[in-house]
Amino acid sequence: MAIVRTIADLRQRIAAWRTQGLRVGLVPTMGGLHEGHLSLVRLASSKTDRVVATLFVNPTQFAPNEDFEQYPRDEEADGKLFAGAGAHLVFAPSIEEMYPEGHVTRVVVNGISDVLEGEFRPHFLAGVATVVSKLLIQSLPDVAVFGKKDYQQLCVIRAMVRDLDIPVEIVGGETVREDGGLAMSSRNLYLDENQRAVAPALNSALNRIAEAARAGADVTAACREATDGLIAAGFTKVDYLELCNSETLERLEKLDCPARVLGAAWLGKIRLIDNIGVFP
Numbered sequence: 001m002a003i004v005r006t007i008a009d010l011r012q013r014i015a016a017w018r019t020q021g022l023r024v025g026l027v028p029t030m031g032g033l034h035e036g037h038l039s040l041v042r043l044a045s046s047k048t049d050r051v052v053a054t055l056f057v058n059p060t061q062f063a064p065n066e067d068f069e070q071y072p073r074d075e076e077a078d079g080k081l082f083a084g085a086g087a088h089l090v091f092a093p094s095i096e097e098m099y100p101e102g103h104v105t106r107v108v109v110n111g112i113s114d115v116l117e118g119e120f121r122p123h124f125l126a127g128v129a130t131v132v133s134k135l136l137i138q139s140l141p142d143v144a145v146f147g148k149k150d151y152q153q154l155c156v157i158r159a160m161v162r163d164l165d166i167p168v169e170i171v172g173g174e175t176v177r178e179d180g181g182l183a184m185s186s187r188n189l190y191l192d193e194n195q196r197a198v199a200p201a202l203n204s205a206l207n208r209i210a211e212a213a214r215a216g217a218d219v220t221a222a223c224r225e226a227t228d229g230l231i232a233a234g235f236t237k238v239d240y241l242e243l244c245n246s247e248t249l250e251r252l253e254k255l256d257c258p259a260r261v262l263g264a265a266w267l268g269k270i271r272l273i274d275n276i277g278v279f280p
């Protein structure tokens with residue numbers, strides 16, 4: 001499995017596959033790989049003939065006070081994991097390759113980027129939309145796969161691809177969880193032993209809200225109780241726990257359409273997010 005670092009090399013390799021009539025899948029990542037990422041590679045591989053995985057810690061989706069510097073980087077280990085999962089090519093560009101001097105364009109997906117994560121990390125979703133639009137245009141894949149773990153990110157990417165007429169099928173891969181329910185995340189590496197023991201409470205809180213919504217109970221009260229429960233369990237702050245329309249992410253008071261319970265909460269300096277689907 002080759003690693004390429006320039007857009008020109010990436011395009012050349014993909015063009016060669018295209019002349020053979022092969023279908024191409026793209027799996028964008030920032031590295032720090034875990035089973036969740038590898039399941040996305042396998043999903044892309046089941047739908048296409050050749051899989052390009054990307055490794056790029058995207059600076060534009062981090063605020064200055066966030067963990068851009070500490071974000072796990074181990075290209076050798078990640079390369080082996082990608083190869084084992086069936087990737088054919090890794091695109092690992094430098095920051096200068098992706099954002100050369102004079103780069104001034106930012107892609108903003110209005111509305112759906114303004115709620116939930118948008119309220120707490122206003123730079124994040126525009127940074128994601130910008131880098132993902134670039135990766136899609138650079139590689140022009142048939143299929144691109146993103147994890148449902150970052151559910152709002154997936155919704156933003158779907159809206160962007162629709163609005164910009166980018167000819168690609170966006171596929172969402174299921175969240176992979178540890179025993180106990182903690183969603184796998186590169187940032188779980190930051191958790192100490194005590195925090196690791198508390199962290200699954202976020203998923204339990206989402207499940208309790210989903211149960212209350214299905215039972216027709218007061219969703220606002222259920223979210224408030226779940227917030228109190230997280231603080232009692234050892235979380236230091238809850239950014240949000242909400243029931244939302246699964247397509248538009250509009251907040252719901254009752255379960256009257258396919259929905260998602262989404263949450264973000266802090267364990268000390270570590271921010272965890274998670275979400276689950278819930279149907280009427």
Ligand code: PAF
Nearest residue numbers: 028029030058128131150
């Ligand atoms: O989900 C991620 O790892 C990142 O947000 C993505 C989609 C690779 C863009 O940098």
